[in-house]
Amino acid sequence: MSRAEFDISVTDDTIAEMLCSDSRVEQAIRLIMKKYGEPLYWHIRRMVVVHDDAEDALQETMMNIYKYRNTYSNDFPLSSWLYKIATNESLKLLKNRANSLQSADDLGDSLKNSVSAESDPDADRTLVLLQEAIALLPIKQKTVFNLRYYDEKSYEEIHLITGDSIGTLKTNYHYAVNKIKEYITEHSLL
């Protein structure tokens, strides 16, 4: 194993180059997991809430990265491409979960219930409320809020990930923030 394999400072350009080389693709996957595994896991987990679902979605994300590596273009930042695949996997999982429910509108409540079940018993109550509020958001608002608030992505990057226009993203983020604040205020008083 080369030293570069575990060097987290390897640039995204180098990883992308390795990803497209059959002899170095395994090394590239290791580096992606080392550098982006945790942020991608948390991005997916915030979307799907349940750990087991996040695990499946992240594994599928990595398999898709491997499968479609030859379609990757250097014009696209590697991190945005990875987040795009992870977001798509999360949305696919949420869609399947919604299909298993009586109504797609029940998805929010189902996710909110999972937040309570998945949260650490010692976790701060406000942190749990924040996740409950996010769980109840419509998918597009949830996606832009998570990417902007937690992953600190710019609207330009979120546009690359979701394909939504920057204007739409700003509007959705604004709505999301207001709904979250309302939910926390309302439930903190209880």
Next chain:
Amino acid sequence: MIDLEKIGREMPYKMPDHFIENLTDRVLAEIKPVKKKKNPVFIYLAAAASAAAMVLLLLNPFNIGSMRIPDYENISECKSIDEVFQTMSSDDLGIYSIMTNFYGESTL
């Protein structure tokens, strides 16, 4: 009104220990068979060729091994056609009979 910045970005969930390392191993284990997978057409062709070669070896239709080169030196020294036939092996005689049946004795 609530200030989201004051709530912070901490998560109320936990990620299991060594989760990323274990998942990396699982992903790589799943990738390896895919990577080494050969085109199934070549696999079937190779299997068919091997099977055909085995059948040929077992049936030995050309009687490989017992074939011998005719002894032309002795044949040229033979004084009569009967002597020629005496020098021919049973295989050569078999071939001769098939050819005479097919072409007729006079043409040979």
